[in-house]
Amino acid sequence: xxxxxxxxxxxxxxxxxxxxxxxxxxxxxxxxxxxxxxxxxxxxxxxxxxxxxxxxxxxxxxxxxxxxxxxxxxxxxxxxxxxxxxxxxxxxxxxxxxxxxxxxxxxxxxxxxxxxxxxx
Numbered sequence: 256x257x258x259x260x261x262x263x264x265x266x267x268x269x270x271x272x273x274x275x276x277x278x279x280x281x282x283x284x285x286x287x288x289x290x291x292x293x294x295x296x297x298x299x300x301x302x303x304x305x306x307x308x309x310x311x312x313x314x315x316x317x318x319x320x321x322x323x324x325x326x327x328x329x330x331x332x333x334x335x336x337x338x339x340x341x342x343x344x345x346x347x348x349x350x351x352x353x354x355x356x357x358x359x360x361x362x363x364x365x366x367x368x369x370x371x372x373x374x375x
Contacts, residue, residue: 257361258285271365275299276348281365289361295319295348303345308358310338317352321345 263282270278276299282290295301295317303322318331323344330336332352338344346354 256286257363257366259283270294274302277301279365284361286363287360289358289365291356291358291362291365293354293356295346295352295354297348297351299348301346301348303343305341305343306362307340308360308362309340310359311357312336312338313355315353315355318349319346319352319354320349 259282261283265280268280268282270280272278273293276296278294280292280294282292284290292315293301313335314330314332316332318329321328321330321336321344323336323338324342329349
């Protein structure tokens with residue numbers, strides 16, 4: 256089993272650059288659940304993709320054009336969404352913003368191989 260530290264502090268948690276204008280911070284997790292903050296600059300994209308994980312996301316700030324399968328919606332601060340497993344989804348950032356994502360099970364591919372944040 257993996258597990259993050261019990262507490263994560265924003266100023267002590269590294270931002271990982273994951274695309275042009277897109278960065279993420281991995282917060283608490285174990286093998287069943289993970290929370291991630293994703294910061295977007297205006298005009299940046301979360302490329303269309305799918306994964307086996309269930310995902311729920313909260314729009315902490317900004318505005319996004321969100322594509323979920325064949326559906327496209329504008330989402331803003333205070334909104335949220337659910338991504339079923341294997342659903343193609345992605346977004347375009349319309350205003351600088353941040354999403355808070357939760358995944359089940361944890362996205363182990365988000366963890367560096369030599370991460371000191373977790374224990375096996």
